[in-house]
Amino acid sequence: MTHDTIVLGAGMVGVGCALHLQARGQAVALVDRRAPGLETSYGNAGIIQREAIEPYALPRSLGFLLSGATNRRVDVRYQAADAVRMLGPLWSYYRNSAPGPLQKISREYETLIALSLETHQQLMNDAGANDLIGGMGYVMLFRTERELHAFHQVADARAQHGVQHIKLSGADVVREEPSLIGSFAGAVRWTDPVAIRSPGDLVQRYAQLFEERGGAVKLGDAMSLRRTDAGGWQVDTASGETLTARQVVVALGPWTLQLTSRFGYTAPVIPKRGYHMHYASVPGQPLNSTVIDAEYGYVIAPMQKGLRLTTGAELAHVDAPRNLAQIEAAEHIARQSFPLGERVDPEPWMGTRPCMPDMKPVFGAVPSVAGMWCAFGHGHQGFTLGPVTGELLAAMMTGNAPRVDVRPFSPGRFG
Ligand SMILES: Cc1cc2nc3c(=O)[nH]c(=O)nc-3n(C[C@H](O)[C@H](O)[C@H](O)COP(=O)(O)OP(=O)(O)OC[C@H]3O[C@@H](n4cnc5c(N)ncnc54)[C@H](O)[C@@H]3O)c2cc1C
Numbered sequence: 001m002t003h004d005t006i007v008l009g010a011g012m013v014g015v016g017c018a019l020h021l022q023a024r025g026q027a028v029a030l031v032d033r034r035a036p037g038l039e040t041s042y043g044n045a046g047i048i049q050r051e052a053i054e055p056y057a058l059p060r061s062l063g064f065l066l067s068g069a070t071n072r073r074v075d076v077r078y079q080a081a082d083a084v085r086m087l088g089p090l091w092s093y094y095r096n097s098a099p100g101p102l103q104k105i106s107r108e109y110e111t112l113i114a115l116s117l118e119t120h121q122q123l124m125n126d127a128g129a130n131d132l133i134g135g136m137g138y139v140m141l142f143r144t145e146r147e148l149h150a151f152h153q154v155a156d157a158r159a160q161h162g163v164q165h166i167k168l169s170g171a172d173v174v175r176e177e178p179s180l181i182g183s184f185a186g187a188v189r190w191t192d193p194v195a196i197r198s199p200g201d202l203v204q205r206y207a208q209l210f211e212e213r214g215g216a217v218k219l220g221d222a223m224s225l226r227r228t229d230a231g232g233w234q235v236d237t238a239s240g241e242t243l244t245a246r247q248v249v250v251a252l253g254p255w256t257l258q259l260t261s262r263f264g265y266t267a268p269v270i271p272k273r274g275y276h277m278h279y280a281s282v283p284g285q286p287l288n289s290t291v292i293d294a295e296y297g298y299v300i301a302p303m304q305k306g307l308r309l310t311t312g313a314e315l316a317h318v319d320a321p322r323n324l325a326q327i328e329a330a331e332h333i334a335r336q337s338f339p340l341g342e343r344v345d346p347e348p349w350m351g352t353r354p355c356m357p358d359m360k361p362v363f364g365a366v367p368s369v370a371g372m373w374c375a376f377g378h379g380h381q382g383f384t385l386g387p388v389t390g391e392l393l394a395a396m397m398t399g400n401a402p403r404v405d406v407r408p409f410s411p412g413r414f415g
Pocket residue numbers: 008009010011012013014031032033034035036037038039040041042043044045046047048049220221222223251252253254255272273274275276310311351352353375376377378379380381382383384385
């Protein structure tokens with residue numbers, strides 16, 4: 001079968017690219033080794049983060065760095081050998097997290113986040129997926145006055161950019177979430193984000209929309225990608241077909257560079273793995289909103305399968321053995337404050353956020369590889385940014401002007 005473009009990877013980013021290329025009149029095949037939305041885009045916290053106009057910077061305080069080194073924090077852990085291999089990118093991440101560089105990076109990042117909600121809303125309407133919306137907004141919960149007041153400054157600064165919030169006192173928190181146990185200094189409720197109660201299903205609905213509009217969704221191994229004599233691309237599907245196209249988009253999330261490096265393109269990445277587990281609700285004790293326990297860096301999100309606890313970051317190679325210590329530590333803390341029943345899943349889920357040292361996603365033409373494009377490195381917000389990435393990349397690939405300046409996200413910025 002011949003197509004204009006083959007998109008490799010059917011996570012939120014790849015599906016977003018496929019839909020937008022199709023909307024620009026291209027014949028597109030979407031290839032994944034599994035069904036759409038079963039990897040990182042399945043296991044995340046499900047928040048379309050319209051408030052995240054600053055990317056996730058590395059805390060630079062001495063206290064954080066010292067406590068991080070002990071490898072006992074709940075929010076950040078590391079696997080030592082992998083962390084040593086990441087020292088170069090981590091140093092770059094540290095420097096980019098200083099106030100000056102971070103301000104510039106945030107200005108660029110905000111141009112994407114600002115379009116995140118409208119690009120999702122359009123697709124949700126078209127896909128008939130509004131039933132997957134679990135609620136509007138989410139809560140950043142604080143245990144200490146000091147951290148709460150520091151975060152008030154963040155919230156007030158974001159308000160200058162049109163990001164809405166409500167400040168909640170400890171008593172307000174109890175009124176809004178009466179099932180929480182213990183006392184809290186207060187919270188900030190972001191009101192713009194949208195909480196999705198089954199993130200993988202949203203990707204699948206988008207993929208169904210792509211198919212209904214004539215797109216081809218195929219099972220296949222992206223590693224079978226090869227050049228044709230005519231300078232195009234070919235990929236084999238699991239059913240024995242060979243797909244051919246002029247252009248290819250590599251949107252394999254944390255696996256992207258495994259493929260592009262075969263063609264000579266690589267970039268520094270910090271893989272931040274995360275784990276999740278679902279818990280049964282305790283009868284009569286619902287959780288009304290998604291809540292981030294800010295000082296411990298885990299999320300409790302009401303989902304279709306139960307209350308989903310997602311962990312912060314584990315710095316480890318995508319294929320390194322699992323280490324369940326972090327999710328066990330988070331569960332131990334969470335059980336003291338949240339109404340968590342029995343574990344629902346037989347074992348914790350694990351996925352990887354590919355984070356770039358400059359905290360910005362990577363999308364555009366792969367340097368020196370004619371006809372190859374990529375879209376990856378969305379770190380903590382790829383579920384949010386998949387559709388807008390697709391829109392901008394599709395504009396570039398079809399010779400149209402993207403709505404925002406895409407140069408800050410160029411793959412060519414790494415060597
Ligand atoms: C714990 C956790 C919580 C998070 N919470 C949020 C959140 O609330 N909001 C938010 O915006 N983001 C969140 N994220 C980040 C977000 O989930 C990711 O940025 C996003 O899912 C990345 O999407 P993707 O399409 O790039 O990658 P993926 O979803 O990983 O998709 C990559 C696809 O490539 C396929 N693939 C890989 N190798 C091959 C191969 N050889 N052949 C064929 N196919 C292949 C995979 O099967 C997969 O479908 C979270 C991440 C984690 C880990």
